[in-house]
Structure formats: structure tokens, C-alpha cells
Amino acid sequence: MPLAASLLGLLAPERAHRAAIRALAAYPFSARSDADPRLRIEAFGLNFPNPLGLAAGFDKSAEAVDGLGRLGFGFVEIGTLTPKPQAGNPKPRLFRLKADAAIVNRMGFNNDGYAAAAARLARARRSGRIGINIGPNKDSSDRVADYVAGIAALAPYADYFTINISSPNTPGLRNFHARDEFDALVAAVLAARDRVSPRRPTLVKISPDLDAEQLEDVLAVALARRIDGLIVANTSVGRPQTLVSAAAKEAGGLSGRPIFALSTRLVARCYLRCGDALPIIGVGGVENAETALAKIEAGACLIQIYTGFIYRGPGVVSEILSGLSGELTRRKLSSLRECVGARAEEIAAGAL
Numbered sequence: 504m505p506l507a508a509s510l511l512g513l514l515a516p517e518r519a520h521r522a523a524i525r526a527l528a529a530y531p532f533s534a535r536s537d538a539d540p541r542l543r544i545e546a547f548g549l550n551f552p553n554p555l556g557l558a559a560g561f562d563k564s565a566e567a568v569d570g571l572g573r574l575g576f577g578f579v580e581i582g583t584l585t586p587k588p589q590a591g592n593p594k595p596r597l598f599r600l601k602a603d604a605a606i607v608n609r610m611g612f613n614n615d616g617y618a619a620a621a622a623r624l625a626r627a628r629r630s631g632r633i634g635i636n637i638g639p640n641k642d643s644s645d646r647v648a649d650y651v652a653g654i655a656a657l658a659p660y661a662d663y664f665t666i667n668i669s670s671p672n673t674p675g676l677r678n679f680h681a682r683d684e685f686d687a688l689v690a691a692v693l694a695a696r697d698r699v700s701p702r703r704p705t706l707v708k709i710s711p712d713l714d715a716e717q718l719e720d721v722l723a724v725a726l727a728r729r730i731d732g733l734i735v736a737n738t739s740v741g742r743p744q745t746l747v748s749a750a751a752k753e754a755g756g757l758s759g760r761p762i763f764a765l766s767t768r769l770v771a772r773c774y775l776r777c778g779d780a781l782p783i784i785g786v787g788g789v790e791n792a793e794t795a796l797a798k799i800e801a802g803a804c805l806i807q808i809y810t811g812f813i814y815r816g817p818g819v820v821s822e823i824l825s826g827l828s829g830e831l832t833r834r835k836l837s838s839l840r841e842c843v844g845a846r847a848e849e850i851a852a853g854a855l
């Protein structure tokens with residue numbers, strides 16, 4: 504489908520994004536998400552038709568759930584949603600670093616709020632798996648309560664929840680990675696999860712910019728409290744020396760190819776520390792079958808894509824899935840599950 508892809512190339516970034524959402528909301532064609540049974544995967548108690556999901560931030564307010572569900576993704580993550588609608592940061596706040604195959608954004612959780620998204624999700628046909636990513640309002644006086652309210656309000660529409668503590672664009676949000684703050688948040692959120700029936704697996708999305716000590720704090724709490732899984736990782740505030748685009752100097756979170764190695768190594772470190780106790784959705788710099796497989800071999804059982812989808816268009820979904828299928832045939836494997844974590848040691852040690 505060249506429509507969204509060509510729009511993306513021709514328009515300014517944020518207008519292109521709005522145009523793509525509108526086009527996708529009415530997307531009439533349907534790609535199969537379950538064509539290869541070897542790609543089906545079970546994670547945190549849910550069956551996914553394939554391991555490739557659309558990452559949070561593309562359809563923040565659930566405007567295009569059905570169209571996105573028809574692109575062949577194994578799952579789509581909506582959000583980040585906050586309790587009240589919120590305008591986000593002043594524009595411009597979305598920058599393409601085309602020569603780097605990257606994006607810098609400082610959107611700041613612009614979204615229509617829990618109630619508007621719930622109304623849209625109630626009307627949607629919702630054929631595929633849907634994750635809902637939640638966060639606090641910028642001006643909230645009780646950020647923990649904002650997450651808890653999200654679980655109560657959106658549970659009927661979520662297959663799983665993501666607790667986003669890792670956006671760099673809401674001041675202070677990343678402080679939730681500190682041990683005591685994280686423990687209090689997780690305790691409250693999981694209590695909310697346990698009040699909902701049927702149970703909604705609840706994951707935490709972490710930053711790729713954690714040092715070893717911060718990571719250990721987060722993982723120790725996640726294991727002790729029995730979080731359902733991790734999303735590794737969000738955008739980075741780092742700016743690798745290799746970036747050539749002028750927009751690299753813009754403040755915000757960096758995504759795409761330049762964060763692939765950073766976030767994939769983090770997947771491997773989390774996998775080696777936690778094993779099967781904490782299933783991982785790997786995200787950051789996936790752009791083709793090779794990068795998707797590397798995430799899985801680092802230890803992710805599911806993967807997500809955002810920036811690669813923007814640059815390569817919807818065709819990237821079937822390209823990645825058929826590339827993974829081809830690799831399983833070449834290796835004579837009957838399930839993708841056999842690849843999960845297969846190269847974790849070497850990737851954690853720096854291979855990539």
C-alpha cells in the first residue's frame with residue numbers, strides 16, 4: 504500500500520502522521536496475520552498470531568484500530584493514553600532524521616484521554632490483539648492514581664496493559680525507575696490489575712538509558728512483584744556520535760536505527776537476568792527480518808516497530824513476517840519460540 508508511505512514522504516512530519524491515521528482508519532484491504540503457524544507465539548497467557556506488533560505512540564487515541572488490525576500485525580498497542588485529554592508540547596515536536604533512519608520526538612503525551620479512547624474502542628470491531636499503554640497527565644497531583652484509573656477504565660478493551668514510565672517527554676516520569684518509587688507504583692498497579700476480571704496481563708515499558716544499577720533495581724522489583732512482562736525499550740535521550748542529520752540537536756527521544764544496538768543489548772541483559780519469569784517485548788530499531796530476528800535471539804518473544812514502519816510503510820509487516828518464516832525453513836525449526844534468547848549471551852557481551 505503506497506498511500507501512507509507516499510504521504511509520509513511528501514508532507515511535514517506531523518501532518519503526514521495525521522494523514523496516515525486517517526488513511527489507515529478506512530484501510531479496506533486485509534493481510535493475514537496468522538499465515539504461518541510456526542510464527543504463532545504464546546506470551547503472558549495470551550496467544551498471538553505472529554510476534555510483530557505496532558509500538559505505542561502511532562495510534563495514541565485509538566483512531567485507527569481496525570485499519571491497523573488489517574495490516575497483518577500480530578498486535579497493536581494503543582496510547583500512551585492519560586486520564587484527561589492533553590495537548591502535548593508546542594509544535595514542532597516531531598523531527599525526521601532521514602539520513603540516520605531515525606526520528607526525534609518530544610510529543611509529550613498528546614492524546615484524547617481515557618474516555619474518548621474507550622468510546623472509540625467500544626465501537627471498533629477489534630479483530631486483533633490490542634495492548635493499551637497508559638501514563639499520567641503532565642499536571643497530575645497523583646501520578647500513581649492516574650495509572651490505576653487507566654486499568655479500571657480501559658480493561659474491557661485491553662488484551663494487555665503497558666505501564667509507561669519511560670517517555671523522556673513528561674518531566675520526572677523516568678523517576679519511576681528508582682527502586683522505591685517503582686515498587687510503590689507496581690504494587691498499586693498490580694492491585695488494580697487483580698481487581699479486574701478477566702485478568703489483564705500488565706507490563707512495564709522501560710528506558711534504554713538505564714545504568715546497570717538502575718536496571719537491577721527495576722528488574723529486582725519486577726521479579727519480586729511478579730509483573731507480567733517488560734517492554735524493552737522506549738526512545739533514548741542519548742545522541743550517538745554517528746548521527747548526521749541536523750535535527751539530531753532537537754530535544755526529545757531518539758528512535759529507529761541508531762538505538763537498535765542499545766535497546767537489543769538491553770533485551771539480552773533483561774533476558775539473562777530474568778529468563779522466562781519476565782517475557783519481553785523487544786522494540787527499538789527493528790526495520791527488517793534481520794533486525795527482528797536479532798531482537799528475538801536476544802531474548803524477546805514479541806517485537807514491536809514504529810520508526811521502521813514510518814520509513815518503510817505498511818509493506819514492512821509482510822516483509823518481516825515472510826523473512827522470519829524463511830529463516831525458520833532454512834534452519835529447519837518448527838517454531839519461532841526455539842530462537843528466543845538463542846544469542847542472548849553474545850548480544851549482551853556486545854555482538855551486533
Ligand SMILES: Cc1cc2nc3c(=O)[nH]c(=O)nc-3n(C[C@H](O)[C@H](O)[C@H](O)COP(=O)(O)O)c2cc1C
Nearest residue numbers: 558559560582583608737758759787788808809810
Ligand atoms: C513519534 C513517536 C511517538 C511515540 N509515542 C510513544 C508513546 O506515546 N508511548 C510510548 O510508550 N512510546 C512511544 N514512542 C516510542 C515507541 O513506542 C518505541 O518504543 C520507540 O520509538 C522505539 O522503537 P522504534 O525504533 O521502532 O521506533 C513513540 C515513538 C515515536 C517515534
